Amino acid sequence: MWWLCIRFPGLMLDSLGLQAHCQPSAIMERQTVQQVNAAAAAQGVAGGQSITTALSLCPQLEAIPRQRQAEQQLLQQAALWSYRFSPLVSIDTEQATLYTELRGSLRLFKGFNRLYHYYSQAFARRNIQFCSGLAYTPSAAYLLSYAPEPPAFYRRSAGELDRQRILQQLKRLPVTRLPCKTQIIRTLQSSGIKQLGPLFSLPEAALGKRFGADFCQLIAYLKGTQQELRAPYQPAETFFSRHQFNGTLDSKQQLQRPMQMLLAELKIYLRLRQCINHGLHWQLYYSDGGEDTLLVHSSHRVFQQRALMELSRLKLDSFTLRANVESISLRCDQFESSIASSDNLFALVSGSKAGTEREENYRLVLDKLRTRLKHCYTLSEKNHLLPEKAWGAVDAQAPRPTTLPLSPISTRPLWLLHEPKAISGQHHKLYWKGPLQLLQGPERIDNEWWQRRQARDYYVARHQSGTLYWVYKDQLNHRWFVHGLFA
Amino acid sequence: MASVEQLLQDHRLWRGKDHEQQHNDGNSVATGIAVLDQQLHWRGWPLHSSTELLCDDWGIGELSLLAPVLRHISQQQGKIAWLNPPYIPYAPALVALGINPSQCLWLRADSDAQWWAAEQCLGSSAFDLVLTWFSRQQSAVTAYRRLQAAATAGQCMHFHFRPLAARQQASPARLRLNLHSLEAQLEVEVVKQPGGWAGQRCTIERHASLLFQQQSPQLWPTYTGDPQPATPRLAPRQRTATERGGVWAALESTIPLQPRSEH
Numbered sequence: 249m250w251w252l253c254i255r256f257p258g259l260m261l262d263s264l265g266l267q268a269h270c271q272p273s274a275i276m277e278r279q280t281v282q283q284v285n286a287a288a289a290a291q292g293v294a295g296g297q298s299i300t301t302a303l304s305l306c307p308q309l310e311a312i313p314r315q316r317q318a319e320q321q322l323l324q325q326a327a328l329w330s331y332r333f334s335p336l337v338s339i340d341t342e343q344a345t346l347y348t349e350l351r352g353s354l355r356l357f358k359g360f361n362r363l364y365h366y367y368s369q370a371f372a373r374r375n376i377q378f379c380s381g382l383a384y385t386p387s388a389a390y391l392l393s394y395a396p397e398p399p400a401f402y403r404r405s406a407g408e409l410d411r412q413r414i415l416q417q418l419k420r421l422p423v424t425r426l427p428c429k430t431q432i433i434r435t436l437q438s439s440g441i442k443q444l445g446p447l448f449s450l451p452e453a454a455l456g457k458r459f460g461a462d463f464c465q466l467i468a469y470l471k472g473t474q475q476e477l478r479a480p481y482q483p484a485e486t487f488f489s490r491h492q493f494n495g496t497l498d499s500k501q502q503l504q505r506p507m508q509m510l511l512a513e514l515k516i517y518l519r520l521r522q523c524i525n526h527g528l529h530w531q532l533y534y535s536d537g538g539e540d541t542l543l544v545h546s547s548h549r550v551f552q553q554r555a556l557m558e559l560s561r562l563k564l565d566s567f568t569l570r571a572n573v574e575s576i577s578l579r580c581d582q583f584e585s586s587i588a589s590s591d592n593l594f595a596l597v598s599g600s601k602a603g604t605e606r607e608e609n610y611r612l613v614l615d616k617l618r619t620r621l622k623h624c625y626t627l628s629e630k631n632h633l634l635p636e637k638a639w640g641a642v643d644a645q646a647p648r649p650t651t652l653p654l655s656p657i658s659t660r661p662l663w664l665l666h667e668p669k670a671i672s673g674q675h676h677k678l679y680w681k682g683p684l685q686l687l688q689g690p691e692r693i694d695n696e697w698w699q700r701r702q703a704r705d706y707y708v709a710r711h712q713s714g715t716l717y718w719v720y721k722d723q724l725n726h727r728w729f730v731h732g733l734f735a
Numbered sequence: 736m737a738s739v740e741q742l743l744q745d746h747r748l749w750r751g752k753d754h755e756q757q758h759n760d761g762n763s764v765a766t767g768i769a770v771l772d773q774q775l776h777w778r779g780w781p782l783h784s785s786t787e788l789l790c791d792d793w794g795i796g797e798l799s800l801l802a803p804v805l806r807h808i809s810q811q812q813g814k815i816a817w818l819n820p821p822y823i824p825y826a827p828a829l830v831a832l833g834i835n836p837s838q839c840l841w842l843r844a845d846s847d848a849q850w851w852a853a854e855q856c857l858g859s860s861a862f863d864l865v866l867t868w869f870s871r872q873q874s875a876v877t878a879y880r881r882l883q884a885a886a887t888a889g890q891c892m893h894f895h896f897r898p899l900a901a902r903q904q905a906s907p908a909r910l911r912l913n914l915h916s917l918e919a920q921l922e923v924e925v926v927k928q929p930g931g932w933a934g935q936r937c938t939i940e941r942h943a944s945l946l947f948q949q950q951s952p953q954l955w956p957t958y959t960g961d962p963q964p965a966t967p968r969l970a971p972r973q974r975t976a977t978e979r980g981g982v983w984a985a986l987e988s989t990i991p992l993q994p995r996s997e998h
C-alpha cells in the first residue's frame with residue numbers, strides 16, 4: 249500500500265484565501281495568533297503571540313477569527329479531488345491532513361510521477377500551500393511530510409517503495425513530531441530520546457508497558473510492521489462548493505471565471521457519482537452580509553458545461569447586483585442516475601442518431617427560452633363543449649410522443665380571441681370594424697347549466713374586406729360577440 | 736469572393752435564359768396548393784430560409800396557405816414554434832387540419848426578447864418551422880439578415896408575417912408574398928422569389944365549406960307528416976310572420992333585424 253499524505257500547514261489562511269494577500273493578516277483563536285501570512289510574518293508577527301503583541305508589532309494587521317467551517321470545506325474539496333485518483337481517501341481534521349492510497353491507481357495514470365504531477369497541480373493552481381509525504385502507512389507518511397525530500401524520493405525505480413530510505417528519514421525526525429500525547433513526548437525527552445532513531449531500537453514490549461498499547465501500535469505503524477486502517481471518505485449526497493475572492497468583485501463580467509471553476513468541480517462530482525443534476529442553485533454573498541440566490545433549471549440528460557454556463561449567464565443578465573460580491577457558491581441537491589446513451593453501431597436508419605441529437609437540442613433551446621421568457625407552452629386539446637375550454641396550454645417540458653385524437657369537430661377557427669369581444673348591433677345590423685354578413689349557422693352550445701349557464705349560437709360571418717369571423721349570440725343577454733377568426 | 740459559377744450553383748443567382756432548369760432540386764418543399772406552386776420557380780416554399788408574408792389583416796386565409804406544410808411537418812414528428820401570434824392558435828382547429836398540437840410550442844416575448852427568441856429557435860436545429868409575428872419592425876436590415884442566417888444554420892423554415900408597409904424595405908428573405916383578401920378569395924402577389932423574376936399573381940379560393948351561404952328558412956322544405964305516396968307533394972309551407980324570429984331575418988339583408996319584444 250502506498251499512502252500519500254498531503255498536509256496543509258496554512259489551512260486556516262488558505263481556506264479564506266488570505267495567503268497571498270498583500271495586507272498583513274493573522275488568524276486568531278481565543279486571543280492568540282494561530283497563523284500569519286507572509287506579509288505579517290515580515291513585520292515580526294508569529295504564531296503564539298497574543299493579539300496585543302501582534303498589533304503593537306504591526307498596527308495595520310487584519311485579525312480574523314478562525315473559521316472551522318471554511319477549513320472543513322476546503323478539506324472536503326481536496327478529498328473530492330483525491331477521490332478522482334483513488335477510492336481510499338481519508339481526512340484528518342485536527343492535523344489538517346489528507347491521506348490517499350495510490351498503489352492501485354499507478355497503472356491507470358502510467359506511473360507515480362505523472363499521477364503526482366497531475367494531482368499536485370490542482371493545489372498549485374488554487375495557491376494552496378501543502379507538504380507531502382509518501383510511505384507504507386498513513387502515520388509514517390504524515391511524519392515524512394515534515395521531511396524536506398519530495399515523495400518521489402522514496403520510490404525505487406523498480407516501482408516499489410524504498411523501505412530503507414523511509415526508515416532512514418524517519419529516524420532523523422525529532423520526537424516532538426510524533427502524533428501522540430505531549431506527556432509521552434516530555435517523558436521521552438526527559439529520558440534522553442530526542443530523535444526517532446533511538447526510539448525504534450527500543451524493545452516494543454518495554455515501550456508498551458511504559459506508555460501503553462496505543463503508543464506501541466503507533467511505533468509499529470511507523471516501522472511498517474503493522475497495516476493501518478483509516479476511516480474512508482465518502483462524497484456527500486449534495487454538492488456544495490464555495491469560492492472566496494481576494495477582495496470583492498463588482499461586475500457580472502468578473503463572476504464568469506469563478507462560475508466556470510465551480511461548474512468544473514460539479515462536473516467531477518457528477519462523474520464520480522455517475523449521476524446528473526436537476527438544476528443549479530447559485531448563491532452570491534455580498535460584502536455587507538446580504539445574500540442572493542439564482543435558480544437555474546435545466547432538463548438535460550448529458551452534462552454539458554458550456555450549455556449550463558450559458559443558462560447561468562442568461563439568468564445573471566436579468567439580475568442586478570446589490571453590492572460588491574465577496575464569494576459565490578454552487579449547490580445541487582437533486583440528482584438522478586445518468587443513463588449512458590448508446591448509439592447504434594450500424595445506424596441503418598439515418599434519422600435514429602439524429603433523433604436523439606434533436607431531442608437534446610430541443611431540451612437545450614427550451615431551457616434557454618424558459619430562462620428568459622416567461623410564456624412558453626405546448627398546446628393541447630381538451631374534451632369540452634365550450635370552445636374557450638376546449639384547448640389548453642401545458643408548460644413545455646421534455647417531448648413525449650402523442651397520437652392525434654379522433655373525430656375532430658368541423659368549423660373551428662384557427663385563431664381564437666383571448667376574450668370574446670362585443671359587437672354592436674347598429675341599425676339592426678352587425679358591425680365590427682365594418683358591416684358583417686352572416687353566412688352559416690347557428691351552432692348552438694348550451695352548457696354548464698350546473699355552474700353558470702352558457703347558451704350561445706355560433707355563426708360564421710364575413711366582413712366586407714373578406715375576413716371570416718366566428719361570432720356568437722349569447723342567448724341569455726342577447727348580445728353579439730366575436731370569438732375567433734378563420735385563417 | 737465567390738465566383739459566379741459558385742453563386743449559380745448555390746442558387747443565389749439565376750440566369751434569365753435557363754431558369755427552367757432550376758426546378759425542385761431539393762431546396763424547396765411543395766406548398767400543397769397547385770395554383771401557388773405554378774407561380775413559384777422553385778415549385779414550393781424555400782427550405783432553410785426566411786419567407787415573408789406581408790398582410791395587414793388577420794383571418795383572410797394566411798394560415799390556410801401554410802396548412803399543408805404544417806401538416807406535413809407534424810406527421811414527420813417535427814416541432815413548430817409560434818412566436819408572438821396575434822391570437823391564440825386554437826388546438827381543435829389544428830387537430831381538424833391534421834396538425835398535432837403537442838408539436839406546437841407557443842411563445843410570447845416582449846419586444847426586446849422576441850428577436851433573441853427567434854434567433855434561438857431558428858439556430859438551434861431543434862425546430863422544423865418557426866412562425867413569427869413581430870410587434871415592432873426594425874428599420875435596419877441587419878436584424879432580418881441575422882434571422883435568415885440562423886434559419887440557414889439551423890436548417891429550419893421561417894415564415895415571417897409583416898405588415899404591407901414593409902414591402903418598401905429591402906429584405907434578405909428568399910421569398911416574399913403579398914397577401915390581399917378579395918370577397919371570397921385570397922390574392923397572392925409574389926414580390927420577390929428565388930430562381931427567377933417576380934411579379935406573379937394568383938388567387939386562391941377559400942375553403943368552400945366556410946363560404947357556404949345558407950338558404951333563408953322560408954325556402955326550407957318542411958315535413959307534413961303523411962308518408963302515403965298517392966297524395967301529391969305539398970308545396971313548402973310559408974312561415975308566418977310570428978314564426979320568423981329576429982335572428983333569421985338577419986340572414987336576408989332586406990329584412991331588418993327586429994328588436995326582440997318578448998322576454
